[in-house]
Amino acid sequence: MTKTNLITGFLGSGKTTTIQHLLRQKPADENWAILVNEFGEVGIDGALLANQGATLKEIPGGCMCCVNGLPMQVGLNMLLKQAKPDRLLIEPTGLGHPKQILSLLTSDVYQPLLDLRATLCLVDARQLSEPRYYENENFRDQLASADIILASKADTYSENDKAVFSQWQQNDDLKRPSFFIEQGNAPVELLDKPRLNLQELPDSAHHHHPKKNGLAALSLAGDRGWRRALNQGQGYFSCGWIFDSATCFSTAALLDWVRLAPVERVKGVMRIAEGTIIFNRQGLDLSIETQPVEPVDSRVELIHTSEAPWNVLQSELLKARTPKS
Structure with a gap:
């Protein structure tokens, strides 16, 4: 079975930088693959993650969950068949809703193939003070779906930003582990943490045109x-x-x-x-x-x-x- 992690986070939260850091910690004897999705059409993240020691598959232009997840299924099946990875990292667009992706990864067809482990969600704590972010459905549900919260870009935070994040932690009913990170420096050991957050997310009012x-x-x-x-x-x-x-x-x-x-x-x-x-x-x-x-x-x-x-x-x-x- 392929150890699999979802790396989520809103636009600009630092997902690609964090994946680059994780790749630098990849055990030499392991084969990794990355499935990356971008809102835009030209594939910037794919260019950044290419030639970094992992097999890469891009799904540009929208969201993995569109068309009943068909683009994601095709990309996922290709990676599993061709790369046969020991670990798979999935980076959805920052505007993607996690429910459909997690539902697909835990469906019967992938149960024998994927060992779904902790979902990591990156959040720029400065965004927790801005209504356009914390009132956004996908922003909230990305946080709600995570097993581990990574407060990214911590070197840019003011004392108020840190206080807002600490208050958010205290209000987190699930009491999930959370870490401040800088320059994407998440420890690779987090990828082997178990998936414990099994709460049911609301359906997305997702519209992509x-x-x-x-x-x-x-x-x-x-x-x-x-x-x-x-x-x-x-x-x-x-x-x-x-x-x-x-x-x-x-x-x-x-x-x-x-x-x-x-x-x-x-x-x-x-x-x-x-x-x-x-x-x-x-x-x-x-x-x-x-x-x-x-x-x-x-x-x-x-x-x-x-x-x-x-x-x-x-x-x-x-x-x-x-x-x-």
């Missing part, structure tokens, strides 16, 4: 080096771009664009002269990493709570390209 008419719609005549994809659902909107491997960006111009984009979330893996730049912005929080190797392609995704000026943002992003040699 893919909007794919933006694919390459604004590509300039003769310019086939990039394409665009749009998506929307759960009260959020996304716009993403993929650029070919020959496209390079000015580091300074690109980072200005990332910082100034009037959206809630920006995430990307892009080619620059020095190699690769990886950036992740949630609100005003921005993390940046550079690597000397060049990426296969360049990918960037914006997510916001309303329609943003995608065409204007696209025009500014295209200006950040450097001339092709």
